[in-house]
Amino acid sequence: MTHRKLIYIIDDERDICDILSRELGAYGFEVKTFLTGAQLKEALREQSPDLCIVDLGLPDMDGIELVKSLCDQTAMGVMILSGRDSVTDRILGLELGADDYIVKPFIPRELIARVNSLFRRLRKNNHDIEVAASAVAQFAGWRYDPSTLTLSPLGETPADAAETNELSSAEHELLMLLLHSPKKILSRDQLLGERVSPFDRSIDVRMSRVRKKLENSPKQPTLIKTVYGVGYILTADVVWI
Incomplete structure (x- = not known):
């Protein structure tokens, strides 16, 4: 059986979580959504995903700090989805190790394309590691x-x-x-x-x-x-x- 990629979505807007869960699910991904950083951290103790999509404006913790902690777990892809459109936030997110940065409002089909692209890169990296x-x-x-x-x-x-x-x-x-x-x-x-x-x-x-x-x-x-x-x-x- 083909492994379904597991994606965690962390966003305090339930509508965003529902949209992403529906769109990603339609493309064969397994999706779990969380409204707070604390919920995510609890889930990480049980299972690590292939990718985390993180909103920076969380109600219970600094989204940037959460991104930093996720990027320290090198096997996991990290994508930022945020309403913050400043160059400073974009650069900081990338400096911390995020693989991509998408600004709200977003086009769901573009996000799917970026997710697929990210997984192709990660798969190539894993292949390179196995070969070498x-x-x-x-x-x-x-x-x-x-x-x-x-x-x-x-x-x-x-x-x-x-x-x-x-x-x-x-x-x-x-x-x-x-x-x-x-x-x-x-x-x-x-x-x-x-x-x-x-x-x-x-x-x-x-x-x-x-x-x-x-x-x-x-x-x-x-x-x-x-x-x-x-x-x-x-x-x-x-x-x-």
Whole structure:
């Protein structure tokens, strides 16, 4: 039997929950809805979904804090659905690790398209992890293990980054593209892939998060350089072992 993707919807507007539950259900998804963050957290103790769609304006907690805690659970997709349309909120949501940001009011069919696109990306990431389960990348004093999404320094280099980091699914996706094309310029379009109606700062924000984990000075990067007007380039050689 084919696994039905499980989606949690967290929104204090019952009408929104009903619309999303009906639309997503019609496309074969299993859907559970919650009106508060507390209800969601209780449900997470029993079962983790494949995707959480989160409203930022929750009655019992800060939606941004909830998004942050969900993004720390790297196997889960996170999509923000909010009436907040400011650039600051969009960038902050992406910086915290959300995979997409949709503004209310929304077109249900567009949301379905974005959900399907997100799952295709996550499925590709999982496939990459399975294929590369025995392959580990070594580059510029770093070791990246795609099977566990862990990034760690090799030996004492760099000396000031001696702890292991676990990447989110979005960070993994970006780093893998760079690791498979070292010393080649990748455009934003190549890095965005099949994202639907992408927010044009999303790649820059995700790149900033990856740089913070790799670079000694993220504001003056030497490992992942910006080629202005074109894209990004990983400057190091990569060895797969």
